[in-house]
Amino acid sequence: MGGILMAWAQWLETSPWGFPVRTSLWLYPFIQLIHFGGLSMWIGTSAAVDLRLMGVGRRRQSASQLSEQLFAWNWIGFAIMLLGGFLLFSAAATTFLVNAAFLVKLSYLVPAALVWHIIVQRKTRTWGKNEETPAPAKLAGLLELALWLSVVTAAVLIPSY
Amino acid sequence: MYDFFEAFEQLSWVQFIGGNWFLYPAISVLHYFTIFWVVGTIALVNLRVLGLAGRSQTATEWTEQLAPWTWTAMAICLVTGFLEFAPGAGEFVLSPMFVGKMAATAVGVVLAVVVHRGVRNWDRAPAIPGSAKVLAAACLVVWFGTILLGVEVANYGFF
Numbered sequence: 001m002g003g004i005l006m007a008w009a010q011w012l013e014t015s016p017w018g019f020p021v022r023t024s025l026w027l028y029p030f031i032q033l034i035h036f037g038g039l040s041m042w043i044g045t046s047a048a049v050d051l052r053l054m055g056v057g058r059r060r061q062s063a064s065q066l067s068e069q070l071f072a073w074n075w076i077g078f079a080i081m082l083l084g085g086f087l088l089f090s091a092a093a094t095t096f097l098v099n100a101a102f103l104v105k106l107s108y109l110v111p112a113a114l115v116w117h118i119i120v121q122r123k124t125r126t127w128g129k130n131e132e133t134p135a136p137a138k139l140a141g142l143l144e145l146a147l148w149l150s151v152v153t154a155a156v157l158i159p160s161y
Numbered sequence: 162m163y164d165f166f167e168a169f170e171q172l173s174w175v176q177f178i179g180g181n182w183f184l185y186p187a188i189s190v191l192h193y194f195t196i197f198w199v200v201g202t203i204a205l206v207n208l209r210v211l212g213l214a215g216r217s218q219t220a221t222e223w224t225e226q227l228a229p230w231t232w233t234a235m236a237i238c239l240v241t242g243f244l245e246f247a248p249g250a251g252e253f254v255l256s257p258m259f260v261g262k263m264a265a266t267a268v269g270v271v272l273a274v275v276v277h278r279g280v281r282n283w284d285r286a287p288a289i290p291g292s293a294k295v296l297a298a299a300c301l302v303v304w305f306g307t308i309l310l311g312v313e314v315a316n317y318g319f320f
Contacts, residue, residue: 032312036197037305043194044201048230058226066226069215073205152197153190159318160186 009093018090028091035084041077043148045070046117049124053133053141063128063137067121074121101161105154113147120144166250179248192241196311198234200304202227203273210276210289210297220280220289228277235270258317262310269307272300 012018021031048070052063061069089096096102120140127137169175178184206224208214215223246253253259276297283293 029309029312029316032316033305033309036308036312037200040197040200040308041204042201043197044205044227044230047198048202048227051230057229060222060226069217070205073208073214077201149190149194152194153186156186156190156193 005097006094009097012090012093015090017087018093021087021091031084031087031091033084035081035088038077038080038082038084041073042081045074045077046148047145049128050120050141050144053120053124053128053137055133055138059131062131063133064125065128067124067128071121096158099158099161101154101157105151105158109147109151109154113144113151116140116144116147163251163254166254169250170248172247175247175250178244185245185248188241188244192238192245195234195238195241196308199231199238200308202231202234203269203304204301206231206273206276206280207297207301210280210283211294212289219284221284224277224280231273231277253314256314256317258310258313262307262314265303265307265310269300269303272296272303276300 013022021027049063049067051057052059052061052066123137123140127133127140170179178188205214206220206227209216209218209220209223246259276293279293279296283289
């Protein structure tokens with residue numbers, strides 16, 4: 001299994017998209033910009049709903065209304081982030097595959113955070129109907145923030161491993 | 162002036178932060194997280210001005226919800242940024258990428274304030290004026306520019 005993954009990683013590094021990102025001094029930061037730009041839209045939209053669920057901040061709208069309005073840019077941000085992430089990965093796939101921080105980030109933290117995000121997003125439709133959100137909703141919002149914070153932590157630690 | 166920053170690096174609390182295995186990465190994580198938060202919420206306001214987001218509300222209502230998060234996150238971002246800067250102050254000030262990032266951030270803050278203040282007037286017009294949209298687009302470009310310069314600072318790694 002490891003052998004197949006490594007072979008795929010080596011192929012990615014020489015792919016028509018992986019190779020230019022890997023070898024170009026000026027292209028790499030632009031791909032990072034794509035990844036972080038998408039991430040900004042994702043965090044901005046997700047955190048706004050989480051905080052509203054936690055009852056923090058202005059209560060002009062219910063959490064479910066806010067979530068609905070931010071839904072499109074939430075997932076557009078995700079798609080952009082995924083694209084940037086895939087290109088960054090392709091550039092140095094073999095090194096990422098043996099990096100403990102990266103493996104923890106992508107194998108455990110991202111799936112956990114993503115699944116939780118989807119659950120919270122769906123539940124917000126009912127939880128967030130009233131101005132005051134129920135206690136489980138508050139905890140759910142806090143947990144989502146904590147999960148994405150842990151993803152960023154793993155990412156920040158990648159260069160150290 | 163370089164000597165001032167080099168001397169600043171030698172302060173005991175600066176050295177403590179810079180050498181702490183937990184504190185420095187934690188500050189870094191917070192800085193990254195709040196950058197995304199700042200840029201994301203600013204982008205959403207600009208997208209509203211451009212008519213690409215939050216159309217069920219007026220630009221003023223939309224901004225009133227998001228702006229407090231922008232400025233709260235920005236405060237944390239500036240503090241954590243300063244703490245990351247301090248242990249390598251001498252090297253950072255000599256880096257064109259870092260200086261560029263600071264300049265872009267300053268311009269970005271000014272543009273964000275102008276947009277946040279402007280929405281009230283722009284909503285009074287029959288439609289959001291073209292000049293407002295140009296301003297919003299410029300604001301977006303500048304903030305994504307700060308991210309670009311920021312990653313280059315990290316890529317060249319002074320500390």
